[in-house]
Amino acid sequence: MRTRGLAAVTAGWLALSAGAAAVAETHIYVADHETRKVIKIKEDGTLLWDATNNNGHDVQLLPDGHLLIINGRTVQEIAPDKSVVWEVGKPVVDVAESAQRLPNGNTVIADNGRHRVIEINPKQEIVWEYDVANTNKRPTPTMRQVRRLPNGNTLICASTEDKVLEVSPDKKVVWSYALPFPYLATRLDNGHTIISSGAGYGSEAGYYLVEVDSKGEQVWKYGGKDSPAEQHLNWPSGFVRKANGNTLISIAQDGVLREVSPDKKTVRTVRSPAMKHPCTLVVVDE
Structure with missing residues (x-):
């Protein structure tokens, strides 16, 4: 079994007929805001599995086959049979926006209720905390996705601050x-960073994805007001850069996923009756 960006996943998610040859098939896990589900679909949109997530915006596939999801305001780890095996909410977390399980078993959480990022251990004790500034003086400051990097720094989409922050363990902003309104930022192996932006706060033509180098220089952009109409993005949220260089993008307001090549050609559009407002996603070959 081969995964993209994840450790090998247990076979519990895929039942194979006895004696049948195991052929890898691409599956996509999506956190869907409108349907209040986390879903697993094929590339043709066929629904394979779903579970309640109550407007959650994030999903992570864990090495043991469990999923880490946002369910309402809490963070849950759920098994393939949909049972909840771990959960954290108040008083540790007020309003969970995103979550990431680390290799050491700790969990990094964006807590919009207190506009902070925390890292908790399995006993739900806070071992690291970073308060995100509200320099724009928003009445309800908001973050979107937060990701811990291999170097120990943390990428924070400080959305109402209109910037992505890379924060070191000693709480210094190092990059x-x-x-406008970043939703998800991921660091590639080459040091570049891809970010989805909600430029214009509702202007479809203003939304875009951008890839920048360590100096902040733009090396690739998809969408935006200066792009052809067929490249416009109606609120890009989650995305995955695939091994072949293509990028699979969640287009939240259109309820579809669009895969685009490095030269910005549309490779495929994924639609599903089970998908209405896709947010973050995971792509895996099982």
Whole structure:
């Protein structure tokens, strides 16, 4: 079994007929805001599995086959049979927005209720905390996705601050990139960072994905007001850069996923009756 960006996943998610040859098939896990589900679909949109997530915006596939999801305001780890095996909410977390399980068993959480990022251990004790500034003086400051990097730093989409922050373990901002309402930022192996932006706060033509180098120089962009109409993005949220260089993008307001090549050609559009407002996603070959 081969995964993209994840450790090998247990076979519990895929039942194979006895004696049948195991052929890898691409599956996509999606956190869907509108349907209040986390779903597992094929590339043709066929629904394979779902579970309640109550407007959650994030999903992570764990090495043991469990999923880490946002369910309402809490973070849950759920098994393939949909049972909840771990959960954290108040008083540790007020309003969970995103969550990431680390190799050491700790969990990094974006807590919008207190506009902070925390790392907790399996006993739900806070071992690291970073308060995100509200310099724009928003009445309800908001983050979107937060990701811990292999170097120990943390990428934070400080959305109402209109920037992405890279924060070191000693709480220093070591890198930042300004753009309107960032939703998700991921660091590639080559040191580049891809970010989805909600430029214009509702203007479809303004939304885009951008890839920048360590100096903040743009090396690739998809969407935006200066792009052809067929490249416009109606609120890009989650995305995955695939091994072949293509990028699979969640287009939240259109309820579809769009895969695009490095030269910005549409490779496929994934639609499913089970998908209405896709947010973050995981792509895996099982």
